[in-house]
Structure formats: C-alpha cells, structure tokens
Amino acid sequence: MRANKLALTYVLLVGVPVLALFGILRAGRLLTAPVSMGGIWDLDANFNALGSAPCVSLLNGIDQPFFTISQSGTSLLFAFDDPGRTTVAGAILGATVSMGMGSSGFPAIAEGNCRDTHAVYLQGQVSKQDDQRILTGVLGIHGCARCVPIPFRAVRQPPQAGGDR
Amino acid sequence: MPNLVTLVLQITVIIAASRMVAALFQRMHQPKVIGEMFAGIMLGPSLLGWLAPHLSSALFPPSSLGNLNALSQIGVVIYMFLVGLALNPAELREHGHAAVLTSHVSIVAPFVLGSALAMFLYPRLSDDSVSFLGFALFMGAAMSITAFPVLARILTDRDMLGTSLGTLAIACAAIDDVTGWCILAYIVAAVRAHQHTSVPLWATLTGLVGFFLIMLYVVRPLLRRFQRIYKREHFLSENMIALMVVVVLASSVTTEHLGLHLLFGSFLAGAIMPKDRKFIRYIQNKFESVTVVLLLPLFFAFTGLRTSIRLIQGAQMWLFCVMIIIVAITGKLGGSMIAARAAGRPWRESAGLGVLMNTRGLMELVILNIGLDIGIISPTLFSMMVLMALVTTFMTAPLLEWICPMRLLHPAGIAPDPGKITDEPD
Numbered sequence: 195m196r197a198n199k200l201a202l203t204y205v206l207l208v209g210v211p212v213l214a215l216f217g218i219l220r221a222g223r224l225l226t227a228p229v230s231m232g233g234i235w236d237l238d239a240n241f242n243a244l245g246s247a248p249c250v251s252l253l254n255g256i257d258q259p260f261f262t263i264s265q266s267g268t269s270l271l272f273a274f275d276d277p278g279r280t281t282v283a284g285a286i287l288g289a290t291v292s293m294g295m296g297s298s299g300f301p302a303i304a305e306g307n308c309r310d311t312h313a314v315y316l317q318g319q320v321s322k323q324d325d326q327r328i329l330t331g332v333l334g335i336h337g338c339a340r341c342v343p344i345p346f347r348a349v350r351q352p353p354q355a356g357g358d359r
Numbered sequence: 360m361p362n363l364v365t366l367v368l369q370i371t372v373i374i375a376a377s378r379m380v381a382a383l384f385q386r387m388h389q390p391k392v393i394g395e396m397f398a399g400i401m402l403g404p405s406l407l408g409w410l411a412p413h414l415s416s417a418l419f420p421p422s423s424l425g426n427l428n429a430l431s432q433i434g435v436v437i438y439m440f441l442v443g444l445a446l447n448p449a450e451l452r453e454h455g456h457a458a459v460l461t462s463h464v465s466i467v468a469p470f471v472l473g474s475a476l477a478m479f480l481y482p483r484l485s486d487d488s489v490s491f492l493g494f495a496l497f498m499g500a501a502m503s504i505t506a507f508p509v510l511a512r513i514l515t516d517r518d519m520l521g522t523s524l525g526t527l528a529i530a531c532a533a534i535d536d537v538t539g540w541c542i543l544a545y546i547v548a549a550v551r552a553h554q555h556t557s558v559p560l561w562a563t564l565t566g567l568v569g570f571f572l573i574m575l576y577v578v579r580p581l582l583r584r585f586q587r588i589y590k591r592e593h594f595l596s597e598n599m600i601a602l603m604v605v606v607v608l609a610s611s612v613t614t615e616h617l618g619l620h621l622l623f624g625s626f627l628a629g630a631i632m633p634k635d636r637k638f639i640r641y642i643q644n645k646f647e648s649v650t651v652v653l654l655l656p657l658f659f660a661f662t663g664l665r666t667s668i669r670l671i672q673g674a675q676m677w678l679f680c681v682m683i684i685i686v687a688i689t690g691k692l693g694g695s696m697i698a699a700r701a702a703g704r705p706w707r708e709s710a711g712l713g714v715l716m717n718t719r720g721l722m723e724l725v726i727l728n729i730g731l732d733i734g735i736i737s738p739t740l741f742s743m744m745v746l747m748a749l750v751t752t753f754m755t756a757p758l759l760e761w762i763c764p765m766r767l768l769h770p771a772g773i774a775p776d777p778g779k780i781t782d783e784p785d
Contacts, residue, residue, distance in 0.1 A: 197456075200456050200460060200702070203460065203701045203702070204460055204463070207460070207463075207464045207467070207468075207694075207697070207698055207701060208460075208463045208464055208467050211467045211468060211470075211471045212467060212471075214471055215467075215470065215471045215474055215499070218471070218474045218475055218477075218478060218495065219474065219491075219492060219495055219496075221478065222474075222477065222478050222481065222491040222492070222495055223491055223492070225478065225481050225482055225491050226482065226487070227481055227482055227485045227486050227487045227489070227491075228482070228485075228486050228487065229486065229487055230486040230487050230488035230489075231486070232486065232488075232737070264737075264738055265486055265737060266484050266670070266737040266738065266739035266740060267482070267483045267484040267485060267486065267737070268483070269739070271670075325488075
C-alpha cells in the first residue's frame, strides 16, 4: 500500500513535471533571440575624411583598428581600445544596431561649437553568414552640423571560447 | 619575471582578503566558504574596480589573468576530485525510497521552473549563437544544483551529520550532484558539438562510454590496490600519491579532449575511488589543505573578476535578477520540502531539508563558469546567477537555525513538535 502511494507520488512529482519540461523545450523552439553581436570587431573607417571638423577629437577615441562588443540580449556594450578604455551602451533591434543614441557614456570635449551634450553615435545594419557578422553604417557626432557622419564597415573576428560574448 | 611578481602579489592579496572576509562571516555564523565567495566578488569590478579602478587594473591587469585562471582551474580540478571522493553510494541505499523521491523532485522541480524561466529570459538576455534547448537545459541544471561540500560543512558545524535530517540531506545532495553533473555533461557536449569547435556529439558519447569502462575496470582495481596497501602499511608512499595525481589529471584531460570539460574527469576519478572511510580521510588530508587554502580562493577571485554587478543596470535587469532568485528558491527549497513531506517526513524536517538543498555555493560558481566559458550565458546573466548563488547560500544557516534550532536537535533526529523528539515520520 505504502509502495503504491510512493509510486503515485513519484509519478505526480517527477513524471508530470518531466512531461511539462518536454512541453517547455518544444514550445521554446519557436522563440527567437537577438542576433549574436558579442566579440571583437575589426573596424574599417576613413577617419581622415573628417579633416578639421569641430568635435573631431570626440571620434579620436574610437579611431582604433578594433572594438569589442559585450552582449546581453538586446543590450550591447561597445568597448574601445583607446587610452581611456571608453565604453558606450548600445542596442540591437532586429538587424539595426545603434550606439550612443541618447547615451551620455562618451566623454564630451568642449571644442569649437561643441556642447557638452555632444556625443558620438553609431547606427548600422548587421548582416550574417553562418558565424560571420558584418556591420555597416555610419559614425557621427550628435548636434554637430559640420561633422559629416563617416561610413564604416566592421567585421567580427571568429568567435572564441572564453565568455567574451 | 614581472608576470611572476604580479601573480605572487595577486595570490598574496587574494589569500589575505579571503581569510579576513571568511573570518568576518564566521563571526556571523556563516560557513567560511561564503566569506571567500564574497571576498572574490569584492576584488572584482563590482567593488575594487569601482572604488579604485587604477589599483584594480594595476593589481589585476587583463594580460595577467591567464596565469591566475590556470592556477584556479587546477584548484577546481582537484576540488572536484575531492567532491567525487566524498560520494558514498552506501549512504544512498540507507535511505531508500525517501532519498530517491526527494532528490529526484529536488532536481526536477527547479529544473522545470528554470527552463520555464528560460522561455522568458532567452529573447531578453541571450542571443542566436545559443540554441534555446542549450540555454533552457543550462538554466535548469544551474537552478537544480546543490553544493554538496558546503552542505556537509554546515551539517558538521551544527553537529547534524548524525541526525536523520543530516544523513538524508547528504544522500539527496549526493544523488543531486551525480545527476546534475550527468545532465551538465550532456549539455556541454551538445553545445560544443553545435559550436563546431570540438568533437561531434556521437564521438563524445562513444568515447565517454569507453572511458567510463576503462575507469571502472582498469583504473578502479589499481586504486583498490592502493587501498589494500594503505590498510596494511597505514600510509601511501609519495610515488603512489603522485600516481593518484596523474590518474586525476589524465582523467581530466581525457574528458576535456572528449568534448566535455576537465572537471568531469576529476569528479569521476574521485567517484570511482574505493570508499573505505579511513582511506578516504587519508586521501582527503593529503589533498585538502593546499586546495582549500591556496587554490580555491584563486577560483573565487577569478570568478569575482568576471562578475560585474554593474552590468545589471536598470529596473528591468534587477527585476530579472530577482525573478531568477525567486525561481531558484521556489524550485529547490519548495520542491525538496514538498517531496520530503510526501515521503512521510515531518513538516519541520521537510522544511529543513529544503533549506539545506537550496545551498548552491561553490558548485554553482563552477557550473556558471563553465556556462560562461562555452558561451551559453552572457556576462550579465552570469553576474545575476552569481548573485543568486550568494543569496541562496547565505540564507541557509540563519534559515536553518530558525526552522531547526539547535535546542531541538537530537542525535536521533529532528523533533516534529517543539519538545517532542522523535525520528519517526508522522
């Protein structure tokens, strides 16, 4: 009698949840997660095209051959290899990537007609082929009429194990 | 040479900090391992990196972390060997159905809740490089783990090892550990096969079966010989201890090459060891001091350096973190308590068991580090899960004292009602 009761309890407390688990795993296959962006990106942009435009020093910080993106879902964190180790928050929505849109993370430098609220921004589209990711778009400075946004192309280095996502 | 100086300086700071914080936590009636975990977090970007960024980057420059990681991983490899060593199947048999039911529910309940939570978190905290299956299974496994060694330490500190609650908790935690590591092994193999960075899944599984048979029928008899020699001589020569180290490390390397992780091999090497109590105690004494005092604090510090509470930004992220903690506690504590009660244990003892099984501690950190290494969880989710591990481990001692006060403890068991001490289920 006691053995029967235990068996019934086992079915209720273990068997039924295991069935529920299969249901969850099946239903979850329909979910989609944001495009993977985490990793090290090689940056190709002609920063010289900016010439002597005001606020150009804001972009000097990211005038580097590469940058790193850490990702948690749709939230991105861009980290540049400049001496100040600048980090700027960003986001991905579908294939559209943005950085510094409304963010105050980038240090503003008073220069010419630049105001303190000026900041660097990035807007682009990511395309993917297997594990390869290519980001194309523009880099610019908010509120600077004379700073023409410069086009860029960035390619993600092959993913490596080590938690750098 | 400067790298060596940096490493020695890092080790000095880590050990000093971990001892001081551990002593502080012991005064708060917490196991010292929780203090060591906190010390690790404090040395990372969450506190030191925030308060003194220049000091932090001078003490832990990114280029030096490889050495620290290597040392800490060796520590965890040996520690997992000790965890496997402490497993005793005989203890599982003593408790029969109650232990089997309770432990299975204590795995399944948090596993299912963790996977259900994964449905919510996957589109918000993951990305398409991770499959939902891998993410959900990992979240389930991470929620269902119990820190067998921390649990044993808490029971020893409270003189509860001989009580029926203590032995049942140990038995359940042992079953949880074995099951949890088997599930995690599958997840790691599947994820790595999916990433095309390792051997295919079929090769991993076939290799594992062969490796397991070799460990059981070739290595185990060798270890039995060691046990016989110990019984006869009351000690093992340095060559034999060295051979044992070689077995542990070779086993670790084999599982890594088979597409799993170093830690599965060392755990298996410990688990297949003959279980004579004196022999096990002797081996533990040989390995424990250096591992616990020197190497494990390095692991806590390395984990702390990867944990950044500041990544959890905004109300929404903190809400996710709270959800993770609630789901973890509900599944593990609630599941174990209901199962123990259904198996005929008194409510107080069932609740005590639930609290004990909810202890995640070091084992959770080990699993989370594996998840971060293979890229299945993001740094933000890693930080949230580390917080969950800290909260669930920290709450164990005070909650246990509240549910099962020392004055009610008796060698025969836990009293179902104050003043009435009995071991019989009601």
